[in-house]
Amino acid sequence: MITNKTLKLSLKSLREFAKKRLPDETLIDLDNKDECPLDIVRHMCSPDKLGIQLLFVPEEFGGMGGQTFDVYCICEEMARIDLGIATSVLATFLGSDPITVGATPEQKKVWLTRIAEEGILFAYGATEPEAGSDLGALRTTAERVIDNGKIVGYKISGNKQWISNGGVADAYTVLANTPAGPSWFIVEKGAKGFTHDEPEDKHGIRLSNTAALALDNVYVDADRLVGGVEGQGLLQAQAVFGYTRLMVAAFGLGAGWSALDRAIPYSTKRIQAGGPLSEKQGYTHKLIVPNVARLEAARSYIEETAERIDAGEGSLNTEGAIAKYMATEAGNLAADASIQALGGYGYTHEYMVEKIKRDVRITTIYEGTSEIMEMTISRDRWQNHLKTRGQYYHELAKKFEALHAKHPNVGADIAALAMHALADVMEKARETRLTRHQHVLLRLGELIAYAECAGSLARRAALMEENKLNEKANKRFDAAGLAAISRIFAREAALKVAAEGLRWVIGTGGLTDAEIPAFETKAGLPAIHRAQAGLISDLDYVADVLYGRAAKRVEAAA
Numbered sequence: 314m315i316t317n318k319t320l321k322l323s324l325k326s327l328r329e330f331a332k333k334r335l336p337d338e339t340l341i342d343l344d345n346k347d348e349c350p351l352d353i354v355r356h357m358c359s360p361d362k363l364g365i366q367l368l369f370v371p372e373e374f375g376g377m378g379g380q381t382f383d384v385y386c387i388c389e390e391m392a393r394i395d396l397g398i399a400t401s402v403l404a405t406f407l408g409s410d411p412i413t414v415g416a417t418p419e420q421k422k423v424w425l426t427r428i429a430e431e432g433i434l435f436a437y438g439a440t441e442p443e444a445g446s447d448l449g450a451l452r453t454t455a456e457r458v459i460d461n462g463k464i465v466g467y468k469i470s471g472n473k474q475w476i477s478n479g480g481v482a483d484a485y486t487v488l489a490n491t492p493a494g495p496s497w498f499i500v501e502k503g504a505k506g507f508t509h510d511e512p513e514d515k516h517g518i519r520l521s522n523t524a525a526l527a528l529d530n531v532y533v534d535a536d537r538l539v540g541g542v543e544g545q546g547l548l549q550a551q552a553v554f555g556y557t558r559l560m561v562a563a564f565g566l567g568a569g570w571s572a573l574d575r576a577i578p579y580s581t582k583r584i585q586a587g588g589p590l591s592e593k594q595g596y597t598h599k600l601i602v603p604n605v606a607r608l609e610a611a612r613s614y615i616e617e618t619a620e621r622i623d624a625g626e627g628s629l630n631t632e633g634a635i636a637k638y639m640a641t642e643a644g645n646l647a648a649d650a651s652i653q654a655l656g657g658y659g660y661t662h663e664y665m666v667e668k669i670k671r672d673v674r675i676t677t678i679y680e681g682t683s684e685i686m687e688m689t690i691s692r693d694r695w696q697n698h699l700k701t702r703g704q705y706y707h708e709l710a711k712k713f714e715a716l717h718a719k720h721p722n723v724g725a726d727i728a729a730l731a732m733h734a735l736a737d738v739m740e741k742a743r744e745t746r747l748t749r750h751q752h753v754l755l756r757l758g759e760l761i762a763y764a765e766c767a768g769s770l771a772r773r774a775a776l777m778e779e780n781k782l783n784e785k786a787n788k789r790f791d792a793a794g795l796a797a798i799s800r801i802f803a804r805e806a807a808l809k810v811a812a813e814g815l816r817w818v819i820g821t822g823g824l825t826d827a828e829i830p831a832f833e834t835k836a837g838l839p840a841i842h843r844a845q846a847g848l849i850s851d852l853d854y855v856a857d858v859l860y861g862r863a864a865k866r867v868e869a870a871a
């Protein structure tokens with residue numbers, strides 16, 4: 314168990330290390346050279362140096378026994394430094410996950426202890442040239458080697474694609490088909506018949522080594538089959554999806570904030586049309602504040618999901634998918650807006666936001682693409698909708714109406730409008746069988762993610778008002794700031810759910826012309842329009858908070 318003090322110390326060491334060893338010039342140079350700084354990655358994973366990986370290794374194997382919440386905080390911080398290096402460190406987290414979840418006690422002792430004590434680097438080998446989103450298409454095989462009627466080992470053959478740390482890891486977890494189905498194997502570097510390609514020439518995360526692997530009859534002893542039972546591989550992978558997707562969500566969050574934290578100070582110094590850009594609404598209210606709102610909505614969902622995983626609520630795969638989807642999409646939007654915010658300078662290498670934008674692009678692709686996240690979210694919540702006869706989101710909305718009664722400023726009433734609208738759109742989709750169109754199913758996934766994040770952020774703002782937020786939670790904004798951010802995001806979410814929900818219902822022929830006005834009212838579109846009142850003053854307020862002007866405004870008002 315890691316205390317808040319230890320966590321804060323680890324974050325501080327990480328920041329200081331980055332400041333010293335990874336200044337912008339070094340990062341830009343490595344990015345230009347397309348080079349993975351292996352010495353840095355090893356330093357970060359070395360137990361006698363930074364020892365980041367100790368955080369997630371259980372105490373019984375020499376680690377610090379960090380929980381999901383701790384690992385999220387570290388992942389966000391790493392992403393703020395460099396997403397390529399963060400990916401290299403994460404590869405060891407991911408690579409050892411099948412072991413943490415599914416290995417025998419002996420295997421855990423060997424491999425997790427080696428990660429803790431020797432700082433060995435892992436790679437996670439699931440994807441193949443023909444099997445990306447659809448891992449069921451896996452072709453790598455593990456053939457049993459039998460001696461005296463007993464399985465003594467396996468011969469693994471196949472190809473893996475896009476493997477982070479592929480060319481630099483000490484050990485690999487490789488997914489392969491055994492006669493009983495997909496299974497994880499641990500393969501060490503240098504095994505006979507095991508090779509990797511040259512690193513890929515990538516769009517971003519150029520400081521991370523990504524390489525294809527080839528396995529040609531690679532022999533491993535039977536004790537390298539994770540868990541000792543064949544056919545458990547996909548279950549073991551799924552058991553940690555909630556957790557691993559939260560880590561990538563934290564990457565999107567950290568990278569998005571890292572870009573905004575360059576744009577915000579830049580805009581205070583850049584004078585155009587007689588004043589700093591930070592004073593211009595057309596700038597802050599388009600490029601900065603909405604991105605802050607989306608990132609903080611995603612943060613809220615990440616933190617809640619991390620707390621629930623740590624409380625033992627299960628793997629929470631759907632919640633992990635919502636967190637990843639929202640945070641990585643928001644991170645991409647924030648980085649793109651930051652390029653715009655720096656104008657021509659933003660488009661050059663020197664100012665870093667261009668690199669961050671290229672880097673953060675990967676987060677909507679690896680660990681499950683955004684489209685796969687949309688599908689995962691939609692399919693799961695669709696079942697909830699059916700099981701509750703369409704009441705799932707109406708019931709949730711009632712909880713937010715109750716929250717609004719206690720905390721009238723946190724946007725819970727608007728989050729409730731989003732949920733009622735969602736319930737009505739989903740019910741209409743059911744009545745008219747609209748989800749037979751895959752596009753509609755996936756768009757519903759997006760709307761669900763927005764509505765749930767609006768609720769989560771309103772809950773977070775209420776907790777902040779009560780001073781009951783998790784002690785490890787990010788506290789960049791005070792209660793008034795967070796409440797304003799929550800109202801901004803809830804308005805966006807509610808309008809999106811209602812307007813786009815209607816768009817797809819109408820677009821697939823779910824309503825006749827005559828039925829449209831009544832359905833608009835039923836889904837709450839007029840109420841959602843009315844809830845936009847106050848939007849500009851909330852945008853003004855959050856801009857003031859971000860630029861340190863809020864206190865002055867309060868003073869002036871007094």
Ligand SMILES: Cc1cc2nc3c(=O)[nH]c(=O)nc-3n(C[C@H](O)[C@H](O)[C@H](O)COP(=O)(O)OP(=O)(O)OC[C@H]3O[C@@H](n4cnc5c(N)ncnc54)[C@H](O)[C@@H]3O)c2cc1C
Binds near residue numbers: 404436474
């Ligand atoms: C830099 C990098 C590092 C990576 N690191 C690792 C690693 O360490 N280990 C590892 O195992 N893998 C790794 N990956 C692989 C990554 O997880 C996959 O690229 C990802 O899962 C997508 O698979 P794919 O590339 O085959 O794309 P595809 O699955 O072919 O998808 C292509 C497009 O089609 C969409 N699509 C796919 N299926 C559907 C569907 N049913 N309906 C609608 N749309 C669909 C996708 O959303 C995507 O937009 C890495 C990839 C990259 C680029």
